[in-house]
Each structure stands twice: as C-alpha cells, then as structure tokens.
Amino acid sequence: KTQLAIDYASQLRQQFPQTWVLWIHASNAARFEQSLGDVAHQLKIYVGKDPRTDFLLLLQNWLRDEDNGRWLIVLDNADDASFLLQPPATPGDAQPMRRRIDYIPSCEHGSMLVTTRSKKEALKLVYESDIVDVRAMSEGEAEVLLEKKLGRPSPDNGPLVVALDCMPLAITQAAAYIQEMGSLCSVKQYREKLEESRISRTSLLRNHIPLPSRDEKAINSILLTWQISFDHIQNKRRSAAELLSLMSFCDRLAIPETLLCAGVEIRLLSNGRSDFDEDIVTLRSFSFISDTANARSWEMHRLVQDATQVWLSDHGNFPKIHNQFVHRLCTSFPPGYFENWPVCHTLFPHAKNAVEQKPVDRSALLEWASAMYNAAWYAHEQGSFVDALAMATASMEVRIKELGEKEELTLWSTAMVASTYRNQGRWKEAEELEVKVMETRRTVLGAEHPSTLTSMANL
Numbered sequence: 361k362t363q364l365a366i367d368y369a370s371q372l373r374q375q376f377p378q379t380w381v382l383w384i385h386a387s388n389a390a391r392f393e394q395s396l397g398d399v400a401h402q403l404k405i406y407v408g409k410d411p412r413t414d415f416l417l418l419l420q421n422w423l424r425d426e427d428n429g430r431w432l433i434v435l436d437n438a439d440d441a442s443f444l445l446q447p448p449a450t451p452g453d454a455q456p457m458r459r460r461i462d463y464i465p466s467c468e469h470g471s472m473l474v475t476t477r478s479k480k481e482a483l484k485l486v487y488e489s490d491i492v493d494v495r496a497m498s499e500g501e502a503e504v505l506l507e508k509k510l511g512r513p514s515p516d517n518g519p520l521v522v523a524l525d526c527m528p529l530a531i532t533q534a535a536a537y538i539q540e541m542g543s544l545c546s547v548k549q550y551r552e553k554l555e556e557s558r559i560s561r562t563s564l565l566r567n568h569i570p571l572p573s574r575d576e577k578a579i580n581s582i583l584l585t586w587q588i589s590f591d592h593i594q595n596k597r598r599s600a601a602e603l604l605s606l607m608s609f610c611d612r613l614a615i616p617e618t619l620l621c622a623g624v625e626i627r628l629l630s631n632g633r634s635d636f637d638e639d640i641v642t643l644r645s646f647s648f649i650s651d652t653a654n655a656r657s658w659e660m661h662r663l664v665q666d667a668t669q670v671w672l673s674d675h676g677n678f679p680k681i682h683n684q685f686v687h688r689l690c691t692s693f694p695p696g697y698f699e700n701w702p703v704c705h706t707l708f709p710h711a712k713n714a715v716e717q718k719p720v721d722r723s724a725l726l727e728w729a730s731a732m733y734n735a736a737w738y739a740h741e742q743g744s745f746v747d748a749l750a751m752a753t754a755s756m757e758v759r760i761k762e763l764g765e766k767e768e769l770t771l772w773s774t775a776m777v778a779s780t781y782r783n784q785g786r787w788k789e790a791e792e793l794e795v796k797v798m799e800t801r802r803t804v805l806g807a808e809h810p811s812t813l814t815s816m817a818n819l
Contacts, residue, residue: 361475361494363528365434368473372432380431383653385613386438386474390712390747392460393448397705403428416448416463424465433464435474437613441481448744461485502526509535516547523551523581529647529661530581536647537589550588557584586667589646599635600642605677607649607660608668609685609717611709615649617656618703619710622692682717683724689714690727696737704738711735715750722762729758733773736780745780752776766804768811771797775815782818794818 369381382402384395393416400419422428438444444461464472476482482491497505502521507513509532524530538550545553594601607615621636640658643649649658672678693707694700711731719725736751756773763770775797781790798815805812 361477362436364494365436365473365475369432369434376430378429380429382431382433384433384435386435386441386444387613388440388709388712389443389446389448389460390709391611391613392443393744394705394709396463416460420463420465423470424467426467426469430469431471433470433472435464435472435485438474438476438481438485439478441476441484445484497526497528499526502528502531506531506535510538510547514547516551520547520551520554523554524585525581527581529663530585532647533582533585533589536645537585537592540645541592553588554584557587582663583667586664589648590668590671593642593646597639597642600639602681603636603639604643604648604660604664604668605672605681606685606688607658608665608672609682609714611713612662612665613659614652614654614657614706614709615659616654616706619688619692619707622688624688679720683719683721686714686717686719686724686728686731690731693731693734695734696739696741698741701738701741704735708735708738711751712747715754718754718758725758726762729755729762729773730769732758733769733776736773736776740776740780740783743783745784749777749780749784752780766800768804771800771811775818779818 369383372379373381380403382399384399385391386395396416396419400415403419403422405415405418405422423431423433435444441461445459447458448460464470474482474485479491479493499518499521502524503517505528506517506521510517520534521531524534534550534554538545538547590601590604593604603620606620610619617636640649644651644658648664649660651657652659669678672681689707689710692703693711694703696704712735714728714731719728732751732755736748736755739745739748739751752773756770756777759767759770759773774793778790778793778797781787781793794815798812798818801809801812801815
C-alpha cells in the first residue's frame with residue numbers, strides 16, 4: 361500500500377511539479393506529530409522556542425492559504441485511526457477539543473491520501489465511496505514482480521510465487537536471497553529450501569504473531585522467507601544479524617544511525633567503509649530494511665520486526681539485545697534543553713516505543729529510567745503532558761525502588777511528575793509531590809542549596 365502511494369505521489373509530481381507532496385507517518389501519535397513537525401520544517405514554518413506555540417495550528421493555517429499552492433498529504437500506515445480522532449496535548453490550542461485529523465483542512469487546493477490495512481479504520485477518516493480496495497496480487501502479477509526483481513525469466517518463477525502465496529514482501533525477500541547467493545541458489549533450489557523449512561515448522565511458525573484477518577495468509581510465506589535469509593546472514597555475517605536484532609526494538613520507521621551507533625566504537629575496514637556500513641548493506645541486500653527519505657536512517661516492515669523479536673525470544677537472546685538497545689537509547693537521548701530539541705525530536709518515537717519495554721537487569725533498568733526522564737523532559741517542553749507524565753512516572757518509580765526516595769536522581773524524576781501535574785491543572789497532586797521534594801532537599805542538601813530553592817520557587 362505504501363508503494364502504491366509513493367507511485368501515485370511520483371506521478372502527481374511529474375504531472376504537476378508545483379504541487380507539494382507532504383508525507384506523514386500515521387502509525388501512532390508520536391510518529392504522526394513528529395512527521396507534522398518535519399513537514400512544518402520543510403515548509404519553513406517558524407515555531408520558535410516557546411513550547412506553548414501551537415505549531416499544528418500554524419501548519420493548518422499554511423495549508424489553508426491558497427497562495428501557498430496545491431498540496432497532497434499522504435497519511436501512511438493509518439492502521440489504528442483512533443488517535444487521529446483525539447486532540448493532541450497542546451497547551452496553546454485555543455480549541456483544546458480539536459482532533460488531530462482536524463488540523464488537516466478540507467479545501468479545494470488540497471488533497472489527502474490515506475493508506476491502511478483496515479477498512480474499518482479507513483471509514484473513520486473518509487467516506488466509503490472514497491475507499492479504493494487494493495486486491496491481492498494475481499499469479500501473473502506476482503510472476504512479473506519476481507522477474508523484475510531477479511532481472512530474468514524462469515520456468516520456476518510461477519511455482520515459487522504460488523508457494524509464497526503471491527505476497528509482495530515474501531517475493532521481494534526471496535528474490536533478494538536468490539540474487540545475493542548467485543549461482544549457489546536457483547529459483548528451483550530456493551523453492552525446495554522453502555518446502556524444507558515449511559515441513560520443519562520453524563520456531564517462528566510455532567509462535568503466534570497477531571495479525572489482522574486479511575494478513576493471515578501472509579504468515580507462513582513471509583516468515584519462512586525471513587527464516588531462510590536470517591539463517592544465512594546469521595552464519596555468514598553475524599554482526600548484521602545482531603544489528604537487525606537491535607533495530608527490532610526501535611520504532612520501525614526512521615531508525616537513525618545516531619541511535620544504532622550510540623556509545624559504540626565504529627571500526628573502519630580496508631575498503632574505507634565501516635563494519636556498520638557493511639552490515640547495513642547486507643540487511644538492505646536481503647530486503648530486511650530499506651532507506652528512508654532522511655540520510656543515514658532506515659525502516660523495516662512490521663512483520664520483519666515481529667519475526668526478529670520472536671526469534672530472539674525463542675533463542676534466549678531477547679534480554680541481551682534489549683539491554684543493548686536501552687544502553688544506546690540512554691546514551692543518545694539528551695536532556696530536554698532547547699538546543700537539543702532536533703535530536704530529541706528524532707529519537708522521541710523510539711523512546712515512546714520503549715515505555716512498555718522495561719528491562720529486568722538493574723543496570724539496564726537504571727539506564728532505561730534515565731532515558732525515560734530525558735524523554736519526559738522533552739515531552740514536557742513540547743506540551744505533550746500525557747506522554748511526559750507516563751515517562752516521568754516510569755522513571756520515578758524505578759528510581760525510588762532502585763535508588764531510594766532521597767537520591768537526587770529520584771527527586772529530579774519526582775519533580776518532573778509534579779511539574780507535569782501542575783501543567784495539567786492537577787494542583788493538589790502537584791503540591792504534595794513538590795512539598796515532598798522540597799523537604800527532602802532541605803534535609804539532605806540544606807535550605808540554601810540551589811535545588812532546594814528551585815523546589816521552593818515551584819511551590
């Protein structure tokens with residue numbers, strides 16, 4: 361569905377070069393608002409330093425202005441539209457009950473294209489008459505796709521696409537493997553390998569990955585092609601398999617190099633490329649990941665992400681790789697000062713994705729609490745108080761348990777929760793926590809300590 365949207369947008373730009381094409385990831389609220397921020401930057405809409413500035417309203421006004429030209433907004437992967445029908449946590453909004461989707465105006469010079477796997481979700485956003493149902497590929501179309509990927513016809517193409525249930529992602533992964541192996545694997549040999557894997561009922565197929573009903577047909581074919589390719593890189597280039605494992609814990613869209621390489625020494629090879637670059641080339645060549653519009657940033661399919669995490673769990677490697685992800689997130693996510701906002705903006709969806717992924721190991725748990733605190737700080741500065749409260753509370757609870765209530769890091773997390781309560785108008789809850797923080801600091805640090813005075817000022 362995304363590829364169809366890309367093709368449509370490309371054709372539109374060829375026919376009408378002056379039309380703005382604005383791409384918005386709509387898989388969740390964090391990714392949606394990050395994309396809108398990117399669009400605002402692309403359109404040179406100045407937001408300024410004040411977090412109370414409603415950049416959504418500024419963007420809406422720009423879209424409404426006919427002098428800015430025609431535009432197409434693509435809402436990609438809107439598989440759960442419920443958050444689009446809810447208001448954002450923006451304190452500067454003059455109409456606080458305005459829904460996120462309402463910030464995209466309906467006007468003659470603008471259009472919106474939505475991609476989703478669910479007709480039910482589509483009906484929340486458009487009229488039924490506007491829905492275009494994308495049917496499954498026919499065997500003929502699937503053969504054309506495989507031949508295009510391989511660059512050559514073969515009498516075995518037909519049986520292979522049938523074995524892969526004509527699923528585009530499975531065909532793409534199979535073709536990538538065949539191309540990479542060269543003379544070591546023909547189309548016929550790959551189909552035989554596929555049947556061997558299907559008979560053995562790999563661990564991935566014994567685990568249930570929840571999918572919409574229309575995707576049930578995709579499970580076997582996609583996960584089996586994943587298993588064949590992953591087994592190969594696990595044997596031939598283990599570092600690439602470990603990188604894919606690490607990426608599976610990220611928000612699957614726009615995974616930046618800065619996160620993946622944080623706190624890691626990158627070794628240069630004799631060809632001038634790094635180990636990391638070689639791993640990225642390997643993962644791309646097997647169609648595990650693909651490039652995004654942003655330089656040094658990648659994305660992965662939802663099923664590739666799910667399959668990788670199932671494999672990690674089944675082989676007992678889940679905690680180890682998860683701890684590595686937490687370490688990189690903690691190392692790369694800076695405090696929420698204004699000068700750090702561009703970095704925080706890029707990393708925030710990954711931090712939000714990690715809220716429900718609390719590690720068990722104590723050292724990783726403390727790093728996770730630190731990352732949650734910095735992410736809460738940034739969310740607070742952006743006026744996203746629901747996210748700020750969830751992250752600050754998570755950080756506070758871990759630090760209370762692991763460090764104790766009087767530890768300064770714990771007090772910082774507690775103060776962040778209190779500040780968020782205050783901005784939500786929850787005065788009594790805010791006061792109780794602020795008093796607790798102030799009294800503890802006065803006892804531990806002294807009445808004249810700057811931190812104590814800050815707590816008194818907050819009260």
